[in-house]
Amino acid sequence: LPANIAFDDFKSGKFAQSSMSLLVMNIVQHRALDIIRSRTSNSIRNYFLKYDFEARKAVKTVNVDLYSPYRPLIKELFPNAIVIADRFHVVVQAFQALNVVRLHTMKEAGIGSHNWRALKRYWKLLVKDATKLDYQHYFKRINFQNRQLCDQDVVDRLLNMSDELKKAYDYYQTLLQAVHQKDCKVLRKLTESAAGMPEPIKKANRTLNKHQSEIINSFKTSFSNGPVEGTNNKIKVIKRTAYGFRNFENFRLRILVSLKNSYLNLNYHYHIKKAIHSEERIA
Template identity: 30%
Template sequence: MRCKNCQHTQLAQSPIVQKYCHIANKVRNKVIMSLQDDCTLDCIANDNNISPSTVNRYLDQSRAIASLIKQELPINMALGEFRGVNQQLHFICIDNDGNHKIQAILPDRYKRTIENYFLSFPIQERARVKTISMDLNSYYQEIARRLFPNTQIIIDRFHIVAMLTRAFNQYRAQVMKRFEKTSRNYRLLKFSWRLYLVSEKKLSNVNAYYDRHIRQQVTSNERVDLGLLVDERLMADYNVMQSIMTNLSHRDMDGLTDALYPSEQISS
């Protein structure tokens, strides 16, 4: 505003907003609190009627990621990574005791960054950790064994199943390429490949449908059987994969051990 006597201008100030800012402090605080939730920057921006770039600026200013780092470690932890701002991968550590609260989010997933974070805790605190759940990342396992003396490593079942299905699909593609593209065997393995990855219990023996690729009326179970008959080793791979998936879902350790060492000839 301008003074009528001296013609000098002054900026009106209020405790509601910061100086040179038109966004209320309450909105800013709400955005900072929302950054700790499981939602995107666009969702936070839409909820508060501001732009995503403003949310990103508040993220940098408030150092919300650093504020999530706690001074003690949970008894049961889970390690992983996620894709964050600018498509960069960040390391995340959470409490695996049911509440799944965030323990720490690091700016990258480099080995040195992760080691430096955990080494900031004394050995007595790291010795309290009993279990660490993770994927098949090799240096996660190395860090866990070296820095946590009393921990037990737990591999996430999802990654085991993903590795199985990926290996099965690779051999299925190898067998498929042995045949001409116009042949029936090629079409059996080329199309409806997702059915091979479904649990056997979810395949139907009753509901038939017309498969235009093989020009035949089949059920989903019959469709899988027709494809497996093309190659004996492919059928052995399928049986092993299904056995491991079943034992993992039932938490049957003895059955899982037997399934990991099959008597059938399977692919490499």
């Protein structure tokens, strides 16, 4: 086992319980280790117990999303490992909460109303990093009587439509700031209390507060689940081109052979080259 691993689940097929399998990766070299049939605790435990205790004890970090059932399992299997929460999934918590508040604001405004149309049209500006909003170029905005407005002006007008939306937006932007700047103090202050916040934000805050130490661990390293998420996208393409799989072993081998830097692929090519070299020596 490598010292730094990451894993993430993906939708596989009916051969897996809940149709979710698990991709395990060496996060430093971005190499796929293996595919575990199911993300259930028993399947993960049985897979990693084939490694002896010393090998599992040598694992230093485990990158994972915020799926709670993984935590006790990681502590059991890798006693010396530090759990690192994936920063993408951290931001997604606030992103989804902000979107729920936006949709609620639209519903309150009524279908077809000015506020409803504006929030539907310019939702991407609300989830964009505030530091990257354009405040220099002005364009006609059809939802605001064709007035010349920059992106920052549009966001300000959207936030004036609802106090709840403004609170959710400020929370989301503060979290983005904490994650991008890897600022532990800002994160702690943000998650200390969500009093007065919309209910979706309170729910997201409880999740972030629960995993606060793991999020802070992510600030101390450069590891992320980006390579894992990218590989998951490749797996989706493999499934689509094959029109699905009914046999897990065939599915697993098809993925590992397709990934050029997987251990299975590297070992296969190593043995091929070794065989060719042996034949040349005999000749």
